[in-house]
Amino acid sequence: MMKDTKRNVLLVIALFSVFIVLTSRGAFAQSVVCTQNLDRAQAMFDIGDLPGIPTLLMPCIKGGGFSKEETIRALEIMTETYLYQDDLANADIWMIELLKADPEHKLDPSLDPQEIILHKEKFRYKPIFRVSGSIGLNRSSYRLITSYSLWSEDDQSVYTPGIQFNGFAQIEKEVYPGFDVGLGLGYVLKTFSAESEVIYGKAASDASDPLTVAQGLGNLATYSENYAVLEAPVFVKYTYYGDGERTFNPYVFAGMSFDYLVNAKQTSTRRANQSERDGVKASATLPDPNLVADERRKALTYYGFAGLGVKIRRKTHFFFVEARYNHGMMNIVNGDNRFPSEITADGNKQESIFNIGLVDNDFTLDGVTVVGGFQLSIYNPQKLKEKRLK
Known part of the structure; x- marks a missing residue:
């Protein structure tokens, strides 16, 4: 068998x-x-x-x-x-x-x-349009507009830019040789951190709070904010193709992005320089407020951008690398909820803001974005109508 x-x-x-x-x-x-x-x-x-x-x-x-x-x-x-x-x-x-x-x-x-x-x-x-996808990094920088410091007229905080990831999908159409208009959709993560020493002057001690400081001393408050944003950029681009056979094709572009805030959280820590009761430094991590649920950040914002890049030809398609500068054009803080008077959506009371000794300034985020990706040319050859031939 x-x-x-x-x-x-x-x-x-x-x-x-x-x-x-x-x-x-x-x-x-x-x-x-x-x-x-x-x-x-x-x-x-x-x-x-x-x-x-x-x-x-x-x-x-x-x-x-x-x-x-x-x-x-x-x-x-x-x-x-x-x-x-x-x-x-x-x-x-x-x-x-x-x-x-x-x-x-x-x-x-x-x-x-x-x-x-x-x-x-x-x-x-020629292509009826081009579609592309990219991933990269963005560096977000805090830019103060108006200070609302509780303890002095000037904001004494030190802000540190943060680096996070992004991903974009875009579509472009040529409107004149070398000139394209385009729009896209991106998911972008942003972050920054801050450190601020709050001086209380002649504040009275409170033995019930291990972080209350003695007269003339202060707290070192640190916090970071993390954002997840949906971005919809619209832009104009000029690409130098030369004779159409070049391998490397440089381009410049500029536009605006309209953003929707998906999520925003703040992580805060306060460290006392000295404790009134035992003379030992103490610290505490405060509850993380949800800045979207608390409506402390605006849901819809926009910014302007400009940048440059290079396309690397692969037959009729392209690999590309680009960098751009992003300039915030509006305050992202909701001033109506700068001093919440009731329990917030995540259970934190108004006192959580004052415990850390900080309150939201009016500010915006600038930044630098660097991405790499691939662009696909879409063709649909047809005979032109007579009026377009003239």
Whole structure:
């Protein structure tokens, strides 16, 4: 029984191998014949023997007997053949097939007939739009607008920028050679931290609070804020493509981003310089307020940006790297809830703000964003309408 099974398996393998060999030989034979037909078609075109060319090339085009390069060459010969026969309807059909097979097909004025060069200009052969995806890092910096310090007229805090991640998807459309307009959607994380020494002057001691300081002493308060933001940038971009064959294509851009705050939290710690009761430094981490639930940050904001980058050509698509500066254009703090008078959404009372000795200033976030990604060109070749040709 086992011998019969083994024999059957070997038989199946042998038959499959024979099938592969015969198929490969058939495909190779077809490829050889199609290459010969393409050479014959070119020779016939050169001497003006046009009527027989479609019959010679059509089976290999439809049957996949050509390589990629041979297909492009065959489609160009088909288009030129119908142009010379004044069959513009078929010339249009094969020009579209040529542009589908080879978007932005390059023609050489010194080698290609003038007829096909002029005919190509009657078609839309550039991308209808480009889509891209990118990931990167952003550095967020606190910029004070108005100080609301509880203890002095000037904000004495030291702010440290933070670095976080971002991801974007964008779509662009060319409106003039080299100039694109675009919009996108991004998910961006932002963070910064701060340190502030709060001097109480002649504050009275409170033995019930180990962090209450003696007269003339103070607290060192530290906190960080973390944001998750949905961003919708709109922008204008100029790219220098040169002759269209450059590998590296520099560009500049500028625009605005409209943001929706998904989440924002603050982590706070207060450390007393000296305790009234035991003379030992003490510290405490306060509850983390949810700045969105407490409505202490505005849900909708916007900022302006400008930057530069370079596209690295990969056939008709691009890898790219870019950097931009982001400039906050509005206060992101909700002033109506600067001093909450009731228990907040996460259970913290008004006293939590005063325990740390800090209150929200009016501020915005600036920053630098660096990303890398890939841009895909989307084509849909069509013949242009007559009024667009004029």
